[in-house]
Amino acid sequence: MVVTRFAPSPTGYLHIGGLRTALFSYLWAKKNGGKFVLRIEDTDKARNSEAAAIGIVEAFKWLGLEHDGEITYQSQRDDIYKTYIDQLLDEGKAYKCYMSKEELDRLRESQMAKKERTRYEGKYRDFSGEIPEGAEFVIRIKSPESGEIIVKDGIKGDVVFNVKDILDDFIIARSDGSPTYNFVVAIDDALMGINEVIRGDDHLSNTPKQIVVYEALGFTIPMFYHVPMIHNSDGKKLSKRDGATDVMDYKKQGYTPQSLLNFLVRLGWSHGDQEIFSFEEMIELFDPKDINKSASIYNTEKLNWLSAHYIKNTSNAELSKLLEEYGLILSSHDKAEILLDEMKDRSTTLVAMKENIDEILKVPTEYDEKASKKAFKEGWSEVLNNFLTKLESAQELHLPNDYHKLMEEVVEEMEIGFGKIGMPLRVAMIGKMGGPGLDSIMAILGKAESIKRLKKCIGTQRG
Numbered sequence: 481m482v483v484t485r486f487a488p489s490p491t492g493y494l495h496i497g498g499l500r501t502a503l504f505s506y507l508w509a510k511k512n513g514g515k516f517v518l519r520i521e522d523t524d525k526a527r528n529s530e531a532a533a534i535g536i537v538e539a540f541k542w543l544g545l546e547h548d549g550e551i552t553y554q555s556q557r558d559d560i561y562k563t564y565i566d567q568l569l570d571e572g573k574a575y576k577c578y579m580s581k582e583e584l585d586r587l588r589e590s591q592m593a594k595k596e597r598t599r600y601e602g603k604y605r606d607f608s609g610e611i612p613e614g615a616e617f618v619i620r621i622k623s624p625e626s627g628e629i630i631v632k633d634g635i636k637g638d639v640v641f642n643v644k645d646i647l648d649d650f651i652i653a654r655s656d657g658s659p660t661y662n663f664v665v666a667i668d669d670a671l672m673g674i675n676e677v678i679r680g681d682d683h684l685s686n687t688p689k690q691i692v693v694y695e696a697l698g699f700t701i702p703m704f705y706h707v708p709m710i711h712n713s714d715g716k717k718l719s720k721r722d723g724a725t726d727v728m729d730y731k732k733q734g735y736t737p738q739s740l741l742n743f744l745v746r747l748g749w750s751h752g753d754q755e756i757f758s759f760e761e762m763i764e765l766f767d768p769k770d771i772n773k774s775a776s777i778y779n780t781e782k783l784n785w786l787s788a789h790y791i792k793n794t795s796n797a798e799l800s801k802l803l804e805e806y807g808l809i810l811s812s813h814d815k816a817e818i819l820l821d822e823m824k825d826r827s828t829t830l831v832a833m834k835e836n837i838d839e840i841l842k843v844p845t846e847y848d849e850k851a852s853k854k855a856f857k858e859g860w861s862e863v864l865n866n867f868l869t870k871l872e873s874a875q876e877l878h879l880p881n882d883y884h885k886l887m888e889e890v891v892e893e894m895e896i897g898f899g900k901i902g903m904p905l906r907v908a909m910i911g912k913m914g915g916p917g918l919d920s921i922m923a924i925l926g927k928a929e930s931i932k933r934l935k936k937c938i939g940t941q942r943g
């Protein structure tokens with residue numbers, strides 16, 4: 481069974497780069513009928529925040545990415561790590577190192593002076609001399625001293641590391657006894673049965689160390705997939721400046737979970753030239769072997785395009801539910817269907833959709849100056865008055881077309897162009913140019929409200 485995981489360090493918000501590897505891991509597990517587990521790597525007491533851990537869970541909930549089983553918190557597993565430290569010490573695969581900080585600093589300096597890679601040289605590896613009295617110690621693992629470590633990577637192929645270039649006997653427990661990052665990651669992945677690790681390739685250089693731990697403890701090494709980073713359009717690592725990177729900011733900006741997930745799945749993965757993937761299709765088609773070997777480029781236009789696509793193709797009932805989260809309650813509006821039909825084709829995000837809807841539903845407090853200049857030209861009040869008369873005496877007004885007919889009558893009777901009524905009427909209704917068809921706007925507002933806005937305009941506007 482395929483078991484994948486997402487293992488964020490809760491030191492801040494959930495970054496979209498992290499979410500993308502979480503999504504890949506989720507899809508791969510689900511495609512194989514396997515499990516996707518969540519492990520919070522909260523061992524860095526100084527940098528962790530509980531709020532960040534809660535934020536990660538909240539983001540998962542919003543996106544509908546469910547993890548299997550309970551969440552594992554590394555901070556609760558010290559006893560487990562300690563057992564393995566003791567085991568390695570007993571087996572002579574790890575040892576206590578009493579080197580003081582000063583001595584280590586001196587070693588580093590001399591290596592730097594010789595332009596050598598800074599590394600621990602194994603002074604206490606097979607030490608038989610006198611141990612400095614009362615000295616503190618750290619615990620180091622015995623790494624291989626020569627040869628190669630090969631990371632079998634499903635994206636990059638076999639990545640060969642020369643031990644001499646990358647390893648030394650690295651610390652697995654600090655002087656206060658706390659275990660270190662690469663040690664606990666390997667143990668947790670092994671104990672949690674993770675057999676496929678999908679993570680950012682910023683972790684590739686950690687993998688040889690983790691392999692040393694796997695081997696020392698006799699654990700099976702998982703398959704790795706190190707996913708290339710997401711870059712901005714300048715080819716640099718994605719940062720806050722490039723737009724939202726906190727997953728929950730996407731929600732605030734009005735993107736639906738579907739559009740964000742679709743956007744993310746295509747960042748670095750492709751299936752032919754297909755762009756739109758339902759969640760089910762993502763699960764069916766995702767395969768980490770199709771992840772690109774080079775960095776992917778973050779493209780806001782693409783996200784907006786997807787977002788517009790999903791809004792357009794979401795049912796009105798669902799949209800109205802989604803909009804409620806943005807403070808727009810349409811359930812009691814009798815023309816909600818017309819409103820949503822009109823607006824779903826012209827809104828990129830839910831926030832934009834709410835704004836577009838507000839622009840129609842809110843009574844305009846002032847009329848746009850430029851629009852007024854164009855609209856209120858000679859004869860406009862006569863045109864609007866004629867239309868008002870028709871509106872007031874009309875019986876059955878429901879659909880946009882009912883309003884359209886009234887406008888047509890005015891145009892024909894007065895022998896004027898459509899613009900002569902369209903422009904002043906539009907400003908009377910919404911205070912400016914733009915927006916959906918006037919007939920739809922009036923159908924949405926209804927007869928009484930349309931009359932009110934029309935009268936206000938005729939009464940207050942000069943020209």
Ligand code: GLU
Pocket residue numbers: 487488489521665678679680683
């Ligand atoms: N905790 C690590 C991070 O948030 C990820 C560890 C891993 O995926 O192996 O960067």
